[in-house]
Amino acid sequence: MKPRTRRGGGRPTIADVARLAGVGAITVSRALREPERVSETLRQQIQQAVEELGYVPDPNARALASARAEVFGVLVPSLTNAVFAEVVRGIYDSLSDGPFRVQLANTHYSGLEEERLLQLFLSQRPAALIVSGIDQTDTSRRLLETADCPVVQIMEIGPDPIDMMVGFSHLEGGRVATNHLIEAGCRRIGFLGARMDPRSQRRLAGYKAAMKAAGLFDPRLVTTTPVPSSVTLGRDLFRDALAKMPSLDGVFCNNDDIALGVIFECHRAAIAVPQTISVCGFNDLDMMQVAYPSVTSIRTHRYEIGRQAVGMAMAAIDGSRPENRIVDLGFELRRRESTDRQN
């Protein structure tokens, strides 16, 4: 019965606004969320009271009362990988206008961590979930299928979406890159791969398919490691590959970091690129066009993947699930000096 001191540190609540505006609390609530359902006059009074008090709604109370948090859960395997950094930026940029917050987590390329984080996220009743790749564990898949919110799988596409997908085919990317090297005149084309997560595996599969189709495949051409990718590692992989196969005349690199390591090592070892060895990367980071020689790569649309993922989820939240549950953003081969053997 004692009027307890406010636990909340005295910040203005919706009741304070309502009192000042001379209306009911629920009207304030509505004026903030669905302004069109409140009369012009009241809306203005309320708006003024909000500003006078500096009222900011409490997202926790809101989430509790509505059994739904205005949160997009985002799971990525890496925060520092430039590719995912750009995806994440696309997501944040698309979401910064609206009421939604982002809950980001790093799975460290681990399916088990993904499961754990998914559990955690789900306990918040997110408005939508964005997960990387299509190789979720069975448990994760089940969690996602029964999550009563839109789910978007990003980076890759496949035949069996949990809900929606936006990405591109890494297998095709690997095939196109490899075919380009073959057409450029290379015959002994090495594959250099780090990390070897599922997407890397599929690029490798594309490489193999292209090489076999051309009758050029040799398992000794493949050099991979589970170690995380880096420019340093690119150099090391290239050295290993050359030691195994001194007659290499081309390399398709898992990603641009590896390719850059190859380029630098070629400088150091005075190996002519592309004349002696041609080089193709993957992702087409900004620096590939500035490198010397400039590096051929597969351009992927990371930022756009982030944006589209949000767009699709948003549409689903608004009740208008997009007709296409699978969006293929494709990729483009960027031909540059590192594979141009003409001159």
Next chain:
Amino acid sequence: MKPRTRRGGGRPTIADVARLAGVGAITVSRALREPERVSETLRQQIQQAVEELGYVPDPNARALASARAEVFGVLVPSLTNAVFAEVVRGIYDSLSDGPFRVQLANTHYSGLEEERLLQLFLSQRPAALIVSGIDQTDTSRRLLETADCPVVQIMEIGPDPIDMMVGFSHLEGGRVATNHLIEAGCRRIGFLGARMDPRSQRRLAGYKAAMKAAGLFDPRLVTTTPVPSSVTLGRDLFRDALAKMPSLDGVFCNNDDIALGVIFECHRAAIAVPQTISVCGFNDLDMMQVAYPSVTSIRTHRYEIGRQAVGMAMAAIDGSRPENRIVDLGFELRRRESTDRQN
């Protein structure tokens, strides 16, 4: 009076656990948060009930009831800048074990966006706040000073912390890099700067101080742009600088992206590095030691800054504010081929 259908989708609540364990709800709450305050027997019964039901506490309800969210608010100016990506990774890695979530936002190097985001974050009553730099707007500073949670300013250190700080002196970094170039024998040393945020400005100030002390300063040696940094931009800035000052014999680059652009352009223009022009970067990204020639740079401890920021905040939360409110993690000059004129 009607038993309303549960809005929450039927997930088990603390009451369900309490019933199954045959205890009061509050005891369950305590058993989860302060196990030592609950008797061994009850704790076990509760633990079992939790597992049987698959109970996961609702963070929103928890935040509402305790007027405190288990959230670290983190404000960075960029998500894709490799430096901040690593800081953020350090923060996430340090926090992934405990109960704290991360609320990350991108200020896009805008003080006004930072203010807005701070307002938003504060409405969640975060457990701690981590902000980038020391140049908050007056409004932001006031918000942070009155935020009743630990605040850590990261990346930079200065004389007047809001609460705590961890970083290093960018001015000193700029001075050390420039002095190194001077000692290497360079006389007409250019400064190449992109973005020119406060930290870049202070590196420039360090450069100027060193150049003036050596009697070498000339304003025409400085080439800057507010445009965001990239390898491409590094090339362009370098071309501009050379056009203005063909007699350049060294460049100190704002960061490693710029330096890499310079290196590539030197290859392309057949300018000998370091003999004709020496190059020094800033941050020491992995690739700098692999580049050809390898690039001298200032090594900074990004990941560690993220970890320490969390550590300091955590200590403050636990009531044991660290004795040193200002932690200088310093930096190291990494001498490499790009400034080695001996041979």
Next chain:
DNA sequence: TTGTATGCGTTATCAA
């Protein structure tokens, strides 16, 4: 269009 009563799942308070 607006308001009233009630509940969301949890923790703080206070008493036992």
Next chain:
DNA sequence: TTGATAACGCATACAA
């Protein structure tokens, strides 16, 4: 050490 009760701030259901 444990529990009953009352918030926390807001949104839903329903009525006016």
